[in-house]
Amino acid sequence: MSLPPESSPTTVDTVAPSVRAVHVDASDVRAFKPLNGVGGVPGPAIGFPQFPDVTPIWKKAGVTLVRSFDWVSRLDTRNNPSSLFPDWNADPDDAASYNFAATDEWVAAVHAIGAEVLFTVASSIPSNKLPAHDIDVYGRVVEHIVRHYAQGWASGPATPIRMFEFGDQPDLGPLHFAGRPEEFYEMYAAFCAAVRRVDESLTVGGPALAFPLNADAAYREGFLSFVRERHLPLDFFSFLWFVDSSRDPLNFGYVGEHLRRLLDEYGFTKTELMLCYWNYLSIPTSSAPSDEKGAFQAAASIYLQDTVIDRALFFRADSGLDPHYGMTDPAGIYSTAGPDERAEALIFAGKTMTGDRLAVTGSDESGFACAASREGNRVRVLVANFVAPESALEEREGDTFSFRIPIGDQRIELSLAMPPQRAALASAGVTSAHVTIANLPWAGRTVTIAETTLTGEASELREARVSDAGTLTIELDITAQSATLVEVTARPD
Secondary structure, three states: OOOOHHHOHHHOEEEEOOEEEEEEEEEEEEOOOOOOEEEOOOOOEOOEOOOOOOHHHHHHOOOOEEEOOOOOOOOOOOOOOOOOOOOOOOOOOOHHHOOOHHHHHHHHHHHHOOOEEEEEEOOOOOOOOOOOOOHHHHHHHHHHHHHHHHHOOOOOOOOOOOEEEEOOOOOOHHHOOOOOHHHHHHHHHHHHHHHHHHOOOOEEEEEEEOOOOOOOOOOOHHHHHHHHHOOOOOOEEEEEEEOOOOOOOOHHHHHHHHHHHHHHHOOOOOOEEEEEEEEOOOOOOOOOOHHHHHHHHHHHHHHHOOOOOOEEEEEOOOOOEEOOOOEEOOOOOEEOOEEOHHHHHHHHHHHHOOOEEEEEEOOOOOOEEEEEEEEOOEEEEEEEEOOOOHHHHOOOOOOEEEEEEEEOOEEEEEEEEOOOOOHHHOOOOOOEEEEEEEOOOOOOOEEEEEEEEOOOOEOOOEEEEOOOOOOEEEEEEOOOOEEEEEEEEEOOO
16 A cells, blocks of 8 residues: 555654654644444443443544444344344334334444444344345335334434445355355345335445455455446445454555455446454454554554545454354453553544544554644644564465364365565564644644553643744654554643
């Protein structure tokens, strides 16, 4: 991924190899992309008291969009008491046939913090991956669910949901979809028709690809061909990406550029790219210290702003408790002691990417990343320093990652095409940063400076005077696997 001029390594001015000059121009203002989304369970709900309430963290992080796929009450394609439509022998037109209570509580929790819901229609994986038995009935059920959440049918939410996604990792072998690709395509067609019957202005998309770089694939080229031939809507194309195999925070941009070219080639030039889930590690056996995960998360959040990706949702922004698989997902933002550096990284990125984006130089492509913003009388500067582990720097044999997943007596063999390995991933070894904020509108005035690290440790507030030219300088100690949020607040006149 090539970075734009404001973040390009060619603009880096280093006083010494270990000292990085970071320059913020408070007069050069642009907008942040809407990438501050998450996936996860908001908290307890009817019948599901075991989930901790994570909405205070989401609110601090300014989360704008929450994907519903991890919620318990999905639309299963077979009878399931926790499904949104528990009994497929019931009347699809009768409100009493639906099970909205828990999902309504989760929707309300998301709306209460000012965020939107990306409502995902998918079956109750892993217990059932089968296609719809009757595609017409399936479409009628989807229609009523959409009416409930978009128009308030059957006492639906007062705040409508506007975005609906179909599918979740259908290319993940029999783990997520055990039907034929053609059956998945027809379900997408029924889904689109159902949503459009409710409101043609609603946003639809899918299919949440697990392996977005695997070429000539049924759920990639095959899916796009079907959508094009049937003239179906595809407002966004969703995909997942994790970096277990590379530990490279620039992978997301590479995958995004690859998919952008593919969509354009198929004529979907107006279809947005949605990174519906991203994180450092996804495979339960992958491991890393929480500070390494937090530093990666902060750096990747910054790099994502300069990619072709239109929306992004971090997975998973909760405790990791997963009732579907009966495990605690290591991708969560909790350790055994509670929220850890990953929760702090989520908050740092969310705070920094609120308000106006300011131009910054000083970032490199090796894990040292900087972003800045202004919101009212406050300027924020986020400096992240992710250091890739030595194992990620060793030359690998190829760009295919193969792995095996056990399902009962079966062993499912899967392979993932990866971005090329980058020599530039090796850390530059930055140990301190000389931060200059120029063109502040508070020339000659006193400001307060606060610094917070990923561990939650905050420095004592200190005062400083902005120069008559509107410049302020700050010295930061930089350690490996760290992120520091600097907040500069102007005192009242």
